[in-house]
Amino acid sequence: MQENYLQSELYELVKTDTSIFEFIQSGSLDGIWYWDLEHPEQEWMSPKFWETLGYKPGEKKHLSSEWQEIINPVDLALAKENMQKHLADPNHPYDQIVRYTHKNGSTIWIRCRGLAIRDKDGKPLRMLGAHTDITSLKQTELELSRLSEEYGKVFNGTQDAMFLMSVSKEGEFRFIRNNLAHQSKTGITLKHIRGKTPQELLGKEMGDLVAKNYQKCVIAKHSVTYEEELPLPEGTRFWLTTLTPIIRDGSVAFVVGSATDMTKRKTLELQLQQYANYDTLTGLPNRRVFYERLERLVADKDRENGKVALLYIDLDGFKTINDTYGHEAGDEVLVTVGTRLGQFISGSNFVARLGGDEFAVVLIDSNDVGEVEHLANTIHTKLQEAMTIGISSYKVGASIGIAIYPDSSEGSESLVRNADSAMYEVKRNGKGGVHMYRTAPYYS
Numbered sequence: 001m002q003e004n005y006l007q008s009e010l011y012e013l014v015k016t017d018t019s020i021f022e023f024i025q026s027g028s029l030d031g032i033w034y035w036d037l038e039h040p041e042q043e044w045m046s047p048k049f050w051e052t053l054g055y056k057p058g059e060k061k062h063l064s065s066e067w068q069e070i071i072n073p074v075d076l077a078l079a080k081e082n083m084q085k086h087l088a089d090p091n092h093p094y095d096q097i098v099r100y101t102h103k104n105g106s107t108i109w110i111r112c113r114g115l116a117i118r119d120k121d122g123k124p125l126r127m128l129g130a131h132t133d134i135t136s137l138k139q140t141e142l143e144l145s146r147l148s149e150e151y152g153k154v155f156n157g158t159q160d161a162m163f164l165m166s167v168s169k170e171g172e173f174r175f176i177r178n179n180l181a182h183q184s185k186t187g188i189t190l191k192h193i194r195g196k197t198p199q200e201l202l203g204k205e206m207g208d209l210v211a212k213n214y215q216k217c218v219i220a221k222h223s224v225t226y227e228e229e230l231p232l233p234e235g236t237r238f239w240l241t242t243l244t245p246i247i248r249d250g251s252v253a254f255v256v257g258s259a260t261d262m263t264k265r266k267t268l269e270l271q272l273q274q275y276a277n278y279d280t281l282t283g284l285p286n287r288r289v290f291y292e293r294l295e296r297l298v299a300d301k302d303r304e305n306g307k308v309a310l311l312y313i314d315l316d317g318f319k320t321i322n323d324t325y326g327h328e329a330g331d332e333v334l335v336t337v338g339t340r341l342g343q344f345i346s347g348s349n350f351v352a353r354l355g356g357d358e359f360a361v362v363l364i365d366s367n368d369v370g371e372v373e374h375l376a377n378t379i380h381t382k383l384q385e386a387m388t389i390g391i392s393s394y395k396v397g398a399s400i401g402i403a404i405y406p407d408s409s410e411g412s413e414s415l416v417r418n419a420d421s422a423m424y425e426v427k428r429n430g431k432g433g434v435h436m437y438r439t440a441p442y443y444s
Helices: 005-016 019-030 047-052 063-066 073-088 135-156 180-188 199-202 204-220 261-278 287-304 318-325 327-343 371-384 411-427
Strands: 032-036 043-045 092-102 107-118 124-133 160-169 172-177 224-232 235-248 250-260 306-315 350-354 358-363 387-389 390-395 397-405 433-436
Touching: 005 073, 005 261, 032 047, 032 358, 032 387, 043 063, 047 124, 047 306, 063 204, 073 092, 073 107, 107 135, 107 350, 172 180, 172 199, 199 204, 204 224, 204 250, 235 261, 287 306, 287 350, 287 358, 287 411, 306 327, 306 371, 318 390, 327 350, 327 358, 327 371, 327 390, 358 371, 371 397, 371 433, 411 433
Parallel strands: 397 433
Antiparallel strands: 032 043, 032 124, 092 107, 107 124, 160 172, 160 250, 224 235, 235 250, 306 358, 306 397, 350 358, 387 390
């Protein structure tokens, strides 16, 4: 490169005007040093170097032993090693970061660079060097390292499953990392998750579903919390997930996810819901759900001008089985009855166990009274068939009462009452049969 006239001019000024040199070394550097390699104890250190270390220039002599007493011993060994390499080979740079002990006892980080000045035969005679105080930079670096380490401890130490995603300008999500809790609870390793999109990790359908939740966080630009159910290598799990956006230049650049495993609690909730709504023996809807559904169906059919038929079923001979063969046999009979009744149900029709040996069948898919009576008789016949349970065979009969809304009932309560009344009419007439509750003017 051709030498610029300003460069030449500056060189001449440095040669002739010492104030220029003083300005350069005091304004641009944190110390200059000049070392006599033929007399290694002799070394000139500029005043600013000692000031950086908390000393007045007059407190220190121009001897190499002065700074060697306060440099970190490990770093001194490194400096000597690098110097020997540089003196042997000019292409090997003399450049390292070393630690000095400040007068007040604190640590000062100095970048030390140097260049050997050689004679015409290449023999090194002097060393010219510069010092740069990088303590603040090093402290920042150490603080960032500490924070990173603490973040890693928190990230991997928390019991919540955590994950980090990048968000591209096009809105694509890619996983960056997941913590140990996430890896343990999901069965997805860091190697497997890193760089993947939700679709690549979970499949198209499930990936699109979770990506929609991630997108809500990006659009809102604030934390969002939701529940989700995900099929994962470790099994299906329920999560309470919170997504927090990291915003840069007005856009969401990353999303941090924190998910609490709710599988045990959710499973318990579902079990409690099952216990509350379904008969534990037969698995059929219980009395409470029966009344809730019936009331809703009646209201719906009222708006549609449709009909709801109710078959109220009480088993005949069940008490004898219970008393003779025991409750275990009786329970098996009830389960079998529930199964047989379920064979006649489709669509929105349903079967419920009302308690003891009482069952109900609700029909809404037929407005034909004749069809309802025919189905009730078919059920009656089916229930009379012998039941083989283990090595024993049992038989029960059934008394079935039928009521229809709105033909013979004004609402869900009267529908149940009238169907029950029709069932007891069968009981009064010797049990075992089907009876339709009828009131004028609908039927004669």
